[in-house]
Amino acid sequence: MSDLDKALADIVAIRSQLVRGTAFSGYGSAAFAATAGLALATATAQSLLLDDPDGRPLTYFGAWIVTAVIALMLIGAEMRARARRHTGGLRDAMIHDAVEQFLPAGATGALLAMVLARVSPENLWLLPGLWQVLVSLGIFAGIRVMPRGVALVGAWYLVAGLAVLVVSGEGRHLSPWAMGVPFAVGQALMALVIRAASEANDAQD
Template structure:
């Protein structure tokens, strides 16, 4: 029992440390790549889903596939960088990062399914809602990221609200409603991380 209690205490300490230490797992290059994926997705939507309002399920599945590919890119890079930058704390840091984004991701998933099942006529709102959900996820994760990342959360909140305001009627399901916000937001986040990591490396060299 004493050993089990000690192990639990160690796990709690490691979890607390993982939540309080800045996470260096997100790679700027991977974020730029996911922004380019969103832009490519917008182009593909224009070519292969010319009338998404008539097939909201196809629209959701298409962008869900793009999102899963983006998550795979970010996740693979985060795993590699966490191993390099956090050593023995890598798994704890990765779990803490996943927990920060999980509520927003699940909320986006269940909101999409609910709209598709019970209010398909409101599916045009999904691009804006997805961006707002991502904004909440970035806000939740920002405690373990450079301070300027809250500006990225604000970006996605603003673009999500703009989509709900303007991307309706004839502009509903516009490819630009997904491509432009995510291209801009991911590149913005990549720039913040790039300069934050460079500044931190410069400080370490000066020590």
């Protein structure tokens, strides 16, 4: 390896270390608050319009998948806008690092849904609780680059997911509120944590 190649490799390594050791300031409270409302709206619509979630699991989970996609788009749009203002030249690298933390949990959730639907559709009632547990793992995976207090959000999703598994296990039924309430509370809590961290940073500046 030439001296130039070694120097370039060192620069890349230093940049990567800098990104991974810096708290990501691209998260915004507005998008997370909006997704909390979106979760409640979806749960309310399903409770009014979907008489038998167990008999129509595709409709039940399809609505939540669409809700998740819209939520990710809202969070992503605000993330890019805020990162452009706060992280300068490290914007793309920091966004990539932040997204990378959640990819394993997201991919696992999608694969679990496909496997259960294919080999054990009678156990699809497990998915809401399992998804919440996976969200908690994704949050804990990215805790080092997220605002202080986010561990509380991860803990909420973990406890909520386990509680949903216990409660749903009694009747083994799908419920709109088993998704809506935990995600609405979790996203609202995340919005509060991010807002508090942003206000603390502004006070220090």
